[in-house]
Amino acid sequence: MFAYDSVILARMLTSMTLVFHIIFATIGAGVPLLICAAEYVGIRKRDPKYVLLARRWTRGYVIIVAVGVVTGTAIGLQLFLLWPTFMQIAGHVIGLPLFMETFAFFFEAIFLGAYIYTWDRFKGRYTHWYLSLPVVIGGGMSAVFITTVNAFMNTPQGFTLDGRTITSVDPIMAMLNPATPSKVFHVLTSSYMTSGAILAAITAFFILKYGNNTYYKKALKLTMIITLIFSIFTAIAGDTSAKFLANYQPEKLAAAEWHFKTEKGADLILFGRLTEDNEIQGAIHLPKLLSFLSFGDFNSEVTGLDKVDADLIPPLWIHYMFDLMVIFGAFGILISMLFIVFMFWKKRDQYNKWLLRAIVVNAPLAMLAIEFGWIFAEVGRQPWILRGYMRVAEGAISSPYVHYVFAAFLILYVLLGTFVTLVLVRLYKKNPIQKEWEMRFPDTLFGGDQK
């Protein structure tokens, strides 16, 4: 019984760390692209307002990274502390990308340090901007490497097992497993989309609060364009992921879609609820759409849960996670597209209050979509930790102390979460944009008009 408890607790602690870490990881990987873009546009157009934007974003970003280093170290170590048996097997096969991830982060940290301390230190116009490139690449590569490890847990390959002993290994094949392309694509695009959405939301919030001006307009235009581009890519990546699942992990897709019976021309089911006999009530049925999403053909056959062993069916509540992820993602596309359309369609005002409010709401929704997407991905793999090879219960530690550790980390995350919010708020309150503007551009009013 005690071993079982420690499995549950190990899962809870890992989930808690990941749910917390993913916020910082997403921003950590995504925001450098926006900073890099803003500084580039600023240098290119010789418009110091964009450079100021990059500067101000960087200050907050550094604090997020500081917390991300902490939570990233936590999950990195917890893998070994909570899942020693799993890591013993996985370490033989999938250690390579985790090892390389350290290098990628190292690379990013070195150049981030250089980037934040060298504004105005170089003569060349582009020199400082070049320092942002390794930060973007390092952050992106970290995400790529970590995602291959997660992909490996879903579709393990590249090794041969004899009992509990691994007899041969191909580390490259393990990294480039079938789940890798769609997952990497999805993680990167959604991270850029969400980072864009967050910075856009902050800008929209300030416009609503303090009124509009050129500076905010430029910020909102840049962030909304990036959000739109990457939300479209995210949708494509989501589609790729669904097709991957249909082919390689049909039980996950079937559980997410409450698709009980293998059939041709399968319906896509939105929301609803399950009775005790697994009958679906109150759901929206979109005819044949699941078949289309799975294989690009409205009449293709989609594997249902009837083809899956009863003890290998993932929890069916992931259906809601899946639906919410899709809906929130679609909301992001809609909002950013409306903004861009209004930008060109002179009759409409892209800065109207309701659209700005929607842009503010879009940021938490995008982050929730990422959280729900990960919960769907992880819970949808149950009961496996290494699909087809090792169950979650076999991989965990058995220790009577996990609940203390859980409590300690809960306190740590609550404190870190509170404090990071406070520090960010204080940072920007202490040095508001109006003040920094007057210091840097004494000849103009805040926003860019001549005095």
Added chain:
Amino acid sequence: MSYEILGLSALWFFLFAYLIIASIDFGAGFFAYYALQTKKDHILNRLIARYLSPVWEITNVFFIFFFYGLAFFFPDAGYYFGSAMLIPGSIVLLLIGIRGSFYAFENYGSRKSKLYTFLYGASGLFIPAAIATGLTISEGGFLRHENGSVYLRYKELLTNPFSWAVVFLAVVSVLYISAHFLTYYANKAGDEPARKLLRSYALFWAAPQIIASLTAFIFISRQNPAHYNNMLDLWWMFGLSVLFFLIGIYLVYRESHYGLSFICVMLQFFFALLGYGIGHMPYLLYNEIQVTADATLPAMGTALLIAFAGGLLMLIPSLILVMRMFLFDAEYVKGKK
């Protein structure tokens, strides 16, 4: 040379590098707190902040590097240490959490708080103490097998004088290394009051440092005679270590060549850790895990080494670049940039 020996050498090197740079960081935290308590903080804090701000994330990565490398070159070691270190490892993580937020709070959010300086200083002593339990456990005799799992014998660990000797050594070494480096750095920055104060710290911690080293050495003979005898065969390495210790202290005492004196401190730890490490062979964890027998498969080992070499090719030039910008840019050190 076989891939497991190459891998182990790389890991050893990372451990050594972490020992040095993390000690500087941890010790600086303690000195910052101590200076605040004794109302000398105005002398030290600017210097410490100037050195630490650009490098702290890098310090942390060295740590992750070491344990990832250990666990992937020797997955069984990852399993044993992972199973055993739940509590000490989690303590390290919680303390790293406190430190990480200190940097954000103090350096980026820029507000001084006494409580935070205390937590920052204290965590700098507790983290090495908790990490050092890994070295203690590696001597053998602290693990218990039950129902196919590995458990740490907490009572044994907490009541054994050897484990306390290691903790003592870790803490004292942190302060000793840090004081030496900061003296050198203050001297370079031309900060006379800070240099004087830090020099007195460096001299103060010398005697405890050598006493702690000898104590730990003697206790190994009781905990693990085989390891002790191996180390005795390498007596000249420890002799060199002591020699560099004396030169380093002498130079600081003479108030000259601070850079050279810090190099002597590094060489002191280099030879001590090398003698300790070679004497530890062939076991990573005594009587449980051997270097050759328990290494990962050749394909993985080779891939890791290639990744490692490629990573270094990328990192070393970048590190040199950053160091030239901050640590060794005289203008920056003096605070003019």
